[in-house]
Amino acid sequence: MLEVCNLSFSYGEVGLFQNLSFSLNSGQVRVILGPSGSGKTTLLHLLAGLLHIQQGDIRWLGQSIRGQNEETLAQRRLRFTGLVFQHHYLQAELTALENILVPGYLAGAVDVAWGRELLHRIGLLERAHLRPNALSGGERQRIAVARALYNRPKLLLADEPTGSLDRRNAERIWALMLSLAQDLGTAVIVATHDEHLVQGLPELRLA
Numbered sequence: 001m002l003e004v005c006n007l008s009f010s011y012g013e014v015g016l017f018q019n020l021s022f023s024l025n026s027g028q029v030r031v032i033l034g035p036s037g038s039g040k041t042t043l044l045h046l047l048a049g050l051l052h053i054q055q056g057d058i059r060w061l062g063q064s065i066r067g068q069n070e071e072t073l074a075q076r077r078l079r080f081t082g083l084v085f086q087h088h089y090l091q092a093e094l095t096a097l098e099n100i101l102v103p104g105y106l107a108g109a110v111d112v113a114w115g116r117e118l119l120h121r122i123g124l125l126e127r128a129h130l131r132p133n134a135l136s137g138g139e140r141q142r143i144a145v146a147r148a149l150y151n152r153p154k155l156l157l158a159d160e161p162t163g164s165l166d167r168r169n170a171e172r173i174w175a176l177m178l179s180l181a182q183d184l185g186t187a188v189i190v191a192t193h194d195e196h197l198v199q200g201l202p203e204l205r206l207a
């Protein structure tokens, strides 16, 4: 499903990682750990096809993303990946439900019933009509997770998804993200500093 082959990346003279290889099947989880500046965000951006591959290759469903034109890649990305960041990046002028539907609009397939089902699964159906500024930080992040999974992506990429939340909310979002992804057969790659939260999960450690 995802294959990473001999991936190396540097910013100028500064090498971040070298000859990184791993693969992931549907529904598998991998945690990227490493100190600040080790390249966790950079690796996630490469996996999402948002950064130019310098050396090595990344394959989505057996097909390389290296050197693909931006338009084709953007279309593939919409279906293949969902992204969650530390900040929710919800659209302030849209309601909770409308925010969840955004990936559907972009992919040309909006299913309001599925959006409401996702809202139900994250426990926020009764807040469907509210805008982000009327929601708590944890609620906004739950919506960001649902939005990322709307197109039933093969791979969910999450960069410090619980980094701005308190412990209780962090644990809740974490459990929710994994169980929703598992239900959809979506593989998950999470970069985090929070080793407590991810104990026991398969990891990839950057130096």
Ligand SMILES: Nc1ncnc2c1ncn2[C@@H]1O[C@H](COP(=O)(O)OP(=O)(O)OP(=O)(O)O)[C@@H](O)[C@H]1O
Pocket (backbone or CB within 6 Å): 011, 016, 034, 035, 036, 037, 038, 039, 040, 041, 042, 043
């Ligand atoms: N566009 C860029 N140009 C030059 N250097 C960059 C650029 N983006 C990031 N870097 C550097 O690359 C290194 C890795 O950055 P990255 O954000 O991938 O690390 P990280 O492991 O996610 O860090 P953190 O845990 O602090 O978020 C850092 O030293 C950073 O300053």
